[in-house]
Amino acid sequence: DTAVSQTPKYLVTQMGNDKSIKCEQNLGHDTMYWYKQDSKKFLKIMFSYNNKELIINETVPNRFSPKSPDKAHLNLHINSLELGDSAVYFCASSPQGSSTDTQYFGPGTRLTVL
Amino acid sequence: AQSVTQLGSHVSVSEGALVLLRCNYSSSVPPYLFWYVQYPNQGLQLLLKYTSAATLVKGINGFEAEFKKSETSFHLTKPSAHMSDAAEYFCAVSKGGGNKLTFGTGTQLKVEL
Numbered sequence: 001d002t003a004v005s006q007t008p009k010y011l012v013t014q015m016g017n018d019k020s021i022k023c024e025q026n027l028g029h030d031t032m033y034w035y036k037q038d039s040k041k042f043l044k045i046m047f048s049y050n051n052k053e054l055i056i057n058e059t060v061p062n063r064f065s066p067k068s069p070d071k072a073h074l075n076l077h078i079n080s081l082e083l084g085d086s087a088v089y090f091c092a093s094s095p096q097g098s099s100t101d102t103q104y105f106g107p108g109t110r111l112t113v114l
Numbered sequence: 115a116q117s118v119t120q121l122g123s124h125v126s127v128s129e130g131a132l133v134l135l136r137c138n139y140s141s142s143v144p145p146y147l148f149w150y151v152q153y154p155n156q157g158l159q160l161l162l163k164y165t166s167a168a169t170l171v172k173g174i175n176g177f178e179a180e181f182k183k184s185e186t187s188f189h190l191t192k193p194s195a196h197m198s199d200a201a202e203y204f205c206a207v208s209k210g211g212g213n214k215l216t217f218g219t220g221t222q223l224k225v226e227l
Contacts, residue, residue, distance in 0.1 A: 043220075056214055092157075099209065102163065107156060
């Protein structure tokens with residue numbers, strides 16, 4: 001059973017389009033995250049939700065909007081896609097969002113904006 | 115602000131040789147430190163973490179790391195490299211208030227025959 005799953009795995013789209021990435025975890029965790037990994041493999045947190053409540057909102061363009069319908073799901077919607085949005089996006093979850101928690105990562109979604 | 119620095123973006127070792135991947139942290143308070151591994155085209159997986167208990171931390175796949183406050187370091191080691199260890203390794207520090215992980219720039223480990 002996959003612990004943290006993301007769909008789609010690959011996403012190729014044109015500039016200006018709107019797209020969504022879905023994330024689901026079956027670990028019963030309270031906290032979920034979105035990370036962006038750029039072409040140099042640098043990882044940066046974008047958002048964190050705890051029990052459907054936004055906890056972390058880094059300096060991310062407001063074209064990015066996370067949505068958490070329940071604590072097992074955290075989706076990422078991106079409006080008006082730009083070339084610079086091309087990256088691998090990782091979803092993760094952790095039990096409670098405490099500083100010592102292990103974060104469990106999904107397999108990633110590779111977004112390519114043409 | 116808390117951060118980590120990984121020295122060496124690429125490390126190459128022979129199979130059976132010692133693996134040493136370096137990580138130094140910058141923190142005004144005792145940090146919580148993590149090592150994650152990323153195999154090609156996969157997500158990250160926790161190797162080990164330091165949470166203020168024992169300073170020598172043992173992880174999966176034979177890896178361990180020692181927290182040295184005097185050197186502000188948390189280097190990752192493995193006595194004998196295996197081909198399957200070839201991957202990208204990330205050191206990270208956790209900041210409270212939502213468990214925000216700040217990652218280093220990563221070290222790609224290559225294992226040669």
